[in-house]
Amino acid sequence: MAVVQQRTQYSGDIASTLLAYYDRHARDLPWRAPPGMPPPDPYRVWLSEIMLQQTTVAAVIAYFEKFIARWPDFAALASADDADVMAAWAGLGYYSRARNLIKCVRVVVTEYGGELPETSVELAKLPGIGPYTAAAIAAIAFGERVAVVDANVERVTARLFAIETPLPAAKPEIRVAVDAITPADRPGDFAQAMMDLGASLCSVRNPQCLICPLQLHCAAQKAGMAETLPRKAAKKSKPDRAGTAFWIEHxxxxxxxxxxxxxxLGGMRSLPDDGWNARADGDSQPPFAADWVSVAGEVVHVFTHFRLTLRLAATAAPVDESRLPPGEWWPLKSLDSAGLPTLFSKAAKLAIRARSKNLEE
Structure with missing residues (x-):
């Protein structure tokens, strides 16, 4: 902590310099207010921050705009059908976020009168809102002076203060440093300025130190070690899992x-499968006895904690439809509207290609 404590005497200069840079170079994003303007609609801030958890800005923009157009406020989203929300989320990944989104918006409407609580402490009590998300919403939407630390901010701060402790052990030290330089005035803009800097000039590889607005304050740049920070503990290899999905057509x-x-992929529509999960392979057993045909190809999908290789088998519907697992028939011509998660969307494309090839033959 000594380096952090030594350099926080320049915190005012860091904040003012970065905010001046942000005023000129802030990213134009659909959930943001322009620099220095009144805070944006808390609903838009909340929705964007949930979507941005472990997901890039580029991937989120289209989903955010689709949600806002369909459900423009807390009341509209709270009254939406769960399946419609899950389908609209399909492809964005980390589907527990969508389930928590639904839970959270209904709590906001029923217990808070349709308005978010305004402090990070109260926000953190809501479903799907952890410490980072609570801090980001409180700072950006309500102007609370609170340390907002995402991966981009971690990288900027580790370099700014030359914090050599590897992540994740460095997180407490980084948080102290961010808190020390966060200004009372415009804390939301400051948080977004730090995020923008990490997403642009202070990138993971090849940071552009010579044109960075904070280069005169950056201990890592002065020591010639910016590219080596933040240090990270070695990652454990992800286990491989295998499973089978089943295409049943009629x-x-x-x-x-x-x-x-x-x-x-909780709560999502999908093809029936053989029970694969993060801890074990599937059992390869189909949902009913039939003439199952293996479909050429496979889908490889990387989850947070494992990598899955999914095979596909196909058959016609059984004469006795009571043998089918719980579900519903979906028209092939509108399968895109089913909201299948990426894994099963890829598997469906395999089946449709194989089906088209068979019809041509």
């Missing part, structure tokens, strides 16, 4: 199930 429709609310 009269230009495919059978879709809904996954349990808890667990991988």
């Amino acid at each position: 009269n230009e429709h495919v059978w879709l199930t809904c996954r349990p609310d808890h667990g991988m």
